[in-house]
Amino acid sequence: SKTTVVTTKAGxxxxxxxxxxxxxxxxxxxxxxxxPPVFIGALVGVLTAIMGVGGGFLLIPALIYMLHVPxxxxxxxxxxxxxxxxxxxxxxxxxxxxxxxxxxxxPLMLGGVTGAQLGVRMSEKLNAAQLRLLLSLLVLMVAVRxxxxxxxxPDELFNLETIIP
Numbered sequence: 001s002k003t004t005v006v007t008t009k010a011g012x013x014x015x016x017x018x019x020x021x022x023x024x025x026x027x028x029x030x031x032x033x034x035x036p037p038v039f040i041g042a043l044v045g046v047l048t049a050i051m052g053v054g055g056g057f058l059l060i061p062a063l064i065y066m067l068h069v070p071x072x073x074x075x076x077x078x079x080x081x082x083x084x085x086x087x088x089x090x091x092x093x094x095x096x097x098x099x100x101x102x103x104x105x106x107p108l109m110l111g112g113v114t115g116a117q118l119g120v121r122m123s124e125k126l127n128a129a130q131l132r133l134l135l136s137l138l139v140l141m142v143a144v145r146x147x148x149x150x151x152x153x154p155d156e157l158f159n160l161e162t163i164i165p
Contacts, residue, residue: 016035016066019037021034021035028069028077036066036067040059040063041081043084047084048085048086049089049092057142066131070128071131072120096107
């Protein structure tokens with residue numbers, strides 16, 4: 001099993017190569033500092049708690065392009081850590097903000113479990129470049145929709161409160 005030091009395509013070391021706390025990440029075949037993953041994870045945790053997003057849209061590109069983790073390992077690692085992060089965030093949201101609707105969550109979970117099985121089977125048939133393309137298209141579509149909703153179509157046409165707090 002080959003292990004690589006994180007380097008750029010030109011063979012130069014990345015900005016975090018000199019950081020301490022080097023660790024071997026066997027599945028990703030990396031030997032790198034544990035500090036960047038901790039900071040990336042913290043940012044994903046903040047986004048998950050504030051916005052209710054799983055964080056994969058940020059975590060997967062960060063793993064692939066900053067840490068040079070293989071695409072399939074980035075997808076699997078992201079999914080694994082998001083299970084624990086979202087479970088913890090859900091408990092916090094339910095107990096502190098009372099913002100969890102269990103009756104809505106149950107059919108969503110049923111559909112999600114079914115969709116996950118289909119998605120895993122589909123991802124086996126796609127190569128790494130195709131998976132990255134699908135992720136980038138999804139992120140782009142969400143960004144365009146959010147920008148549209150924030151700028152073009154306010155919730156209430158004559159209510160500035162939605163734009164100016």
